[in-house]
Amino acid sequence: MFAEVGVYTTQPARRPFTYAVPPGMALAPGMAVFVPFGPRIVQGIVLRLSERSEVEAVRPISAVMDPEPLLDPARIALAEWMAEEYLAPLWECVACFLPAGFGQKPVTMVSPVDVPPLLPVYPKDRAILQYIAAHGRVTLDELRKAVGQVSLTTLQRLQQEGHLTVTQGLARPTGRPKFERRVALTVEPAAARAEAERLLAERPRSVEGRVLLRLAEEPDLPLGAVRALGATPGHLERLAERGFIRAYDRRVERDPVAAVRGGSRPPPVLSAEQAAAADTAWRERVTLLHGVTGSGKTEVYLDLVGRALAAGGGAIVLVPEISLTPQAIRRFGERFGDELAVFHSRLSTGELYDQWFRVERGEARLVLGSRSAVFAPVRKLELVVLDEEHEWSYKQSDPVPRYHARDVALKLGELTGARVVLGSATPDVVTYHRAETGQIARVELATRLAPAEDGSVTEGALPSVQVVDMREELRAGNRSMFSRALRQAVREALVAGEQAILFVNRRGSARFVLCRDCGFLPLCPSCEVAMSLDAEATIHAMLRCHHCGRTKRLEERCPNCDSLRYRPFGVGTQRVEAEARAVFRGARVARWDSDTARTRDAHERMVAALEAGKIDIVVGTQLLAKGLDLERLTVVGVVDADVGLSLPDYRAAERTYQLLSQVAGRAGRRDRPGRVYIQTYEPEAPPIVAAAEHDYRGFYESEIAHRRRAGYPPFSRIARLVYRHHDEAAGLEEASRVARELRVLRDAAGRAEPEILGPTRPFIPRVRGELRWQILLRGRAPGTLIGQVRLGERWQVDIDPASLL
Numbered sequence: 001m002f003a004e005v006g007v008y009t010t011q012p013a014r015r016p017f018t019y020a021v022p023p024g025m026a027l028a029p030g031m032a033v034f035v036p037f038g039p040r041i042v043q044g045i046v047l048r049l050s051e052r053s054e055v056e057a058v059r060p061i062s063a064v065m066d067p068e069p070l071l072d073p074a075r076i077a078l079a080e081w082m083a084e085e086y087l088a089p090l091w092e093c094v095a096c097f098l099p100a101g102f103g104q105k106p107v108t109m110v111s112p113v114d115v116p117p118l119l120p121v122y123p124k125d126r127a128i129l130q131y132i133a134a135h136g137r138v139t140l141d142e143l144r145k146a147v148g149q150v151s152l153t154t155l156q157r158l159q160q161e162g163h164l165t166v167t168q169g170l171a172r173p174t175g176r177p178k179f180e181r182r183v184a185l186t187v188e189p190a191a192a193r194a195e196a197e198r199l200l201a202e203r204p205r206s207v208e209g210r211v212l213l214r215l216a217e218e219p220d221l222p223l224g225a226v227r228a229l230g231a232t233p234g235h236l237e238r239l240a241e242r243g244f245i246r247a248y249d250r251r252v253e254r255d256p257v258a259a260v261r262g263g264s265r266p267p268p269v270l271s272a273e274q275a276a277a278a279d280t281a282w283r284e285r286v287t288l289l290h291g292v293t294g295s296g297k298t299e300v301y302l303d304l305v306g307r308a309l310a311a312g313g314g315a316i317v318l319v320p321e322i323s324l325t326p327q328a329i330r331r332f333g334e335r336f337g338d339e340l341a342v343f344h345s346r347l348s349t350g351e352l353y354d355q356w357f358r359v360e361r362g363e364a365r366l367v368l369g370s371r372s373a374v375f376a377p378v379r380k381l382e383l384v385v386l387d388e389e390h391e392w393s394y395k396q397s398d399p400v401p402r403y404h405a406r407d408v409a410l411k412l413g414e415l416t417g418a419r420v421v422l423g424s425a426t427p428d429v430v431t432y433h434r435a436e437t438g439q440i441a442r443v444e445l446a447t448r449l450a451p452a453e454d455g456s457v458t459e460g461a462l463p464s465v466q467v468v469d470m471r472e473e474l475r476a477g478n479r480s481m482f483s484r485a486l487r488q489a490v491r492e493a494l495v496a497g498e499q500a501i502l503f504v505n506r507r508g509s510a511r512f513v514l515c516r517d518c519g520f521l522p523l524c525p526s527c528e529v530a531m532s533l534d535a536e537a538t539i540h541a542m543l544r545c546h547h548c549g550r551t552k553r554l555e556e557r558c559p560n561c562d563s564l565r566y567r568p569f570g571v572g573t574q575r576v577e578a579e580a581r582a583v584f585r586g587a588r589v590a591r592w593d594s595d596t597a598r599t600r601d602a603h604e605r606m607v608a609a610l611e612a613g614k615i616d617i618v619v620g621t622q623l624l625a626k627g628l629d630l631e632r633l634t635v636v637g638v639v640d641a642d643v644g645l646s647l648p649d650y651r652a653a654e655r656t657y658q659l660l661s662q663v664a665g666r667a668g669r670r671d672r673p674g675r676v677y678i679q680t681y682e683p684e685a686p687p688i689v690a691a692a693e694h695d696y697r698g699f700y701e702s703e704i705a706h707r708r709r710a711g712y713p714p715f716s717r718i719a720r721l722v723y724r725h726h727d728e729a730a731g732l733e734e735a736s737r738v739a740r741e742l743r744v745l746r747d748a749a750g751r752a753e754p755e756i757l758g759p760t761r762p763f764i765p766r767v768r769g770e771l772r773w774q775i776l777l778r779g780r781a782p783g784t785l786i787g788q789v790r791l792g793e794r795w796q797v798d799i800d801p802a803s804l805l
Contacts, residue, residue: 001026002053003061005044006079006094008103012793014083014090017044017397018053020060027061029076030069032102040106040168044634045077045094070360071097074415075377081411087783088401088799096375096401099360100352101175108140109167110155116163117300124154138172165502166221177354179249181227183236185212185219185248192216195244207235212244253358254351257329259340259555260295261648264640267335270303271296271457277443278303281421284441286410288389288431289444292694293665294460296421298328300445304421305366311417313382314365318373318405321626322346328368328387336366343369346603371396371405374412381418382408388626389431390658395802396599402798405429425665426658426696428653429703432716437569439793450671453654463636463674467690469683481571482552483581486637486677493635494587494616498672500635503663504576504620505643505728513543513568520560524550525769533568533575537627571640577619584617592620626664634674641680641688648763648802650712653687657699660691711755711778715801719754719782720801721775722762724794728771735773741789742777746781756780763805775802 019035021027025045034619035044043065063087072081075097082093095103112132117124132138144150148198154164185192193216199209207230214229215221218380226236239245270278277302279289282564301317308315319328322344333340340366341355358364360377367376371394374384385393388405406422413420420439422431437444450460468483478484490500514521514535522543524531526631531543533554541554558566568575577591592606603623609615610630620623638660645656660678668674680688689698708715721738725731735758742756758775765772785801791797 001032002050002058004047004050004225005033005061006047006090007035007037008043008091008095008104009037014088016047016090017060018055019044020053020058021049022060023614024805025061025064026065026067028069029073030071031067032065032070034170035059035105036062041170043104043170045071045076045098047080047094047768063261070099070102070377074412075375077415077454078408078412082403082408084103085783086403086799087405087787092400094147096372096403097377099175099356101173101349102353103391104170105171105174105462107171109137109169110140111137111165111167113164116451124148124150125158128154128158132164140179143255161166162671165302174349176350178252178254178350178354180252181223181247182250183223183247185210185244187244189216189219192244200408203471207231208239208698211235211239229749234404250675254348254354256347256355257333257340258353267302267306267329268299268457270447271447273445273447274300274303275446278307279331280441280443282307282419283550284419285413285423286420286440288427288435288440288442289421289445290427290432290435290442290696291425292421292462293425293662294448294450295425295445296449296457297387297425297445298331301421301423302332303383303386304383304419305332305336308382309336309365311382313380314359314367314378315383315385316367316373316376316378316409318369318371318386318387318394318409320370320388320393320458322370322603326607327629332366332368339364339366341367341376343367343373345370345372350541359588374405374408381412381416381667383421384413385421385423387423388662390426390428391562391626392802394654395651395754397798397802398796402552402796402801404800407800418455419433422740426661429654429700429707432700433704433714450669458671460465461668461673463664463676463695465596465676465678465694467683467688467692468677468679470679470681479578480583481639482583483679484635484676486635487583489675489677490584490637494584496634497632498634499610499613499630500613500617501624501663501666502576502580502617502637502638502639503569503621503624504573504619504639505621505659505736506573507663509710513566515558515563516565517563518558518561520553520558522559532572545800572620573621576639578615580619584629587616588614589617589619590615592623594621595625600706622659622663624666625659628666629669630666631670632672634668634672636664636674636676638663638676638678638680641678642682642685645682645685645687650710651803653685654703657687657691660688661694661696664691668698716754716778717782718804719777719786719790719800719802720796721777721786722796722798723759723773724767724770724796725777729778731771731773732759734792735775738789738791738795739775742775743786745785745788754782754785 001021003021005019006018008201027049029046033046034041041062056599066085079093079097083090110132119129122574128143128150131143131146157789158164162609192212196209196212196216200208200461210229211231213227220358236247240247272437274296279290281304289297290299305315317332330341341359343352343355346670356377359367362379365378367373368765386409389406391706396402409420411731412418434440448460448462466485468485470483473483493500521545522531533541533543542551543554544551557564573593574590577589610618611633641660643769644652646652664676678688678692682688686702687699723731723735727736739756739759746754754777756775756777759773762772762774766790786797
């Protein structure tokens with residue numbers, strides 16, 4: 001018997017390796033094993049078994065790591081599909097489905113044997129022996145960090161001389177069960193109390209007496225609580241020897257959503273439109289749920305999840321941003337309580353580890369989370385939901401595999417038979433085109449609903465949208481970043497006790513700093529992009545690169561011509577926040593962007609403060625545009641709608657439309673009318689006009705016609721190759737070599753496509769000090785050609801990239 005094993009190796013292999021199954025070893029696909037790989041023993045996952053091998057000389061599997069399979073056949077097939085689809089290493093795809101912290105990296109260990117009385121004359125040899133003599137057995141990485149570069153040849157020579165040993169091992173996994181040491185009473189409480197009273201009568205300060213008296217009240221306590229009574233290991237050993245107590249370890253479940261467990265909120269009565277949408281989605285294999293903002297898509301999801309659980313199966317619900325999880329956790333937790341598990345990147349490795357096993361054991365059948373939650377081991381999967389399916393945060397950019405959660409969900413549904421629901425008020429153009437051409441079903445929720453205080457639901461109205469031409473504001477003498485109409489609307493909202501959003505899709509105080517005399521623009525020396533002004537610097541104004549984090553002090557005069565006309569341009573969230581505090585005096589203003597939301601519970605605290613009415617005006621980036629549902633929020637101001645509109649990316653218009661429509665949809669979601677003000681210097685731009693008119697269909701028809709003419713998705717697929725190198729000549733040479741090989745391979749096959757563009761420098765030409773070149777391939781299946789070319793570790797391959805910048 002032979003096994004094909006996905007192996008945890010640093011080699012970027014997209015195929016499994018074949019091993020012999022030793023006689024008597026019980027093995028099944030999906031099991032974790034240890035296998036030899038070169039001189040090391042490494043982890044692996046069995047993908048399949050067979051009775052013959054195409055490889056003549058095979059090595060045997062070393063040991064079974066876990067007798068229970070960690071992957072079922074559908075997840076194995078999905079991992080292999082990802083490796084081929086995204087040209088990614090097989091192990092990295094397999095690892096997506098494993099518990100957090102499960103992987104054990106192969107490591108080289110160096111141990112001292114005999115440190116000679118006279119140390120070697122070579123400084124490097126002397127440093128190595130001195131370090132391991134002082135620290136004992138260490139990893140090669142630790143040794144290199146302490147003494148500098150150490151070659152394996154040097155270590156092998158010192159091993160031959162008898163001074164040290166070099167062995168191969170595995171790093172300790174970071175994901176492990178958590179145990180709590182506890183002390184339990186082993187006699188009746190009355191007997192413990194009697195013995196405690198006897199001991200305290202003999203010695204009033206008897207620690208053992210106090211321990212028994214406490215345990216008589218509560219027979220099972222954490223060790224910490226017992227030690228707080230003054231107990232030492234000696235005290236506990238004597239009580240254990242006398243048969244009064246025992247110490248043991250109990251596994252502790254790290255549960256990040258314990259507060260919502262046990263919920264039993266009854267489901268509301270769906271409207272006729274919602275009920276029809278749910279029926280269609282339950283009947284079809286893949287459905288686009290296209291509903292205007294506030295139309296009750298979440299209630300449809302909740303109904304479908306209820307059906308999946310009632311059928312004895314499980315469900316996965318994905319949201320695009322961590323900022324959406326607090327409200328989503330509450331809504332799903334109130335309805336389904338103990339069935340809920342949560343997966344997202346703000347959880348600790350231990351919490352993710354325990355959540356994974358709760359799902360794997362079938363204790364939780366509903367998984368809610370961001371994109372990686374699609375890999376959760378839900379048993380008998382009946383339903384996968386992607387809320388806001390158009391969001392580009394569903395696409396992973398780094399590290400590999402660079403997958404799109406939507407496409408993975410569609411493949412998972414195909415492999416498991418689960419229904420897939422893609423919900424959005426502003427669907428991805430590619431998804432909508434699939435519905436238009438009959439590849440997937442589509443249902444519409446065209447009515448906005450307004451929940452009343454008594455729990456009933458009435459028909460609501462979409463917010464009114466006013467496009468403000470900021471050129472006219474300048475002509476009228478208004479130099480403020482806020483138009484007159486927006487200022488008036490915010491003041492009226494404040495008087496009425498309502499809330500407002502001021503949206504700007506840029507962090508920092510200003511987009512860039514520019515000299516008005518010579519045109520000097522400070523660029524990040526590592527990334528060659530404009531640095532933005534960071535107004536939160538405590539002493540001096542600072543410039544910050546939001547790509548690599550580099551900062552430098554802002555000079556008062558232009559570094560190039562010494563002019564005093566060296567000033568900030570554009571707006572960022574910090575500047576809008578400061579301006580809002582100055583214009584709307586007395587209002588409680590908060591900022592919500594990735595700079596202020598760095599702590600683990602930042603999103604939860606912000607949502608709670610907004611819901612409690614502790615914030616009047618919130619200034620923020622696209623975090624505000626997604627899923628926020630607030631009763632008193634009535635005014636939305638888009639401070640600078642032109643950001644991103646002219647970027648050199650074929651999705652620029654689509655993303656502008658989606659962002660404007662989504663943030664506008666936050667206003668007036670209850671029985672209070674909403675007002676939206678879109679400030680722009682391009683009021684005639686099609687995405688802005690369509691967003692103001694709530695006209696997705698009009699935007700789609702214009703955009704799809706453009707993409708048909710230009711040959712962009714959905715009429716083709718795009719693959720992006722990016723090469724990074726610190727040397728310009730060497731980088732250009734390597735990028736040109738790959739482009740030539742791609743064209744030769746395409747032409748030799750007699751094919752007209754894929755079209756190969758480049759190499760060129762991308763919009764962001766340098767990141768973290770390394771220059772970048774990109775090659776774009778456009779065609780029906782560009783990935784098949786890339787797989788035939790030699791690519792080194794400096795190359796990044798991105799199939800269906802979310803951005804071309």
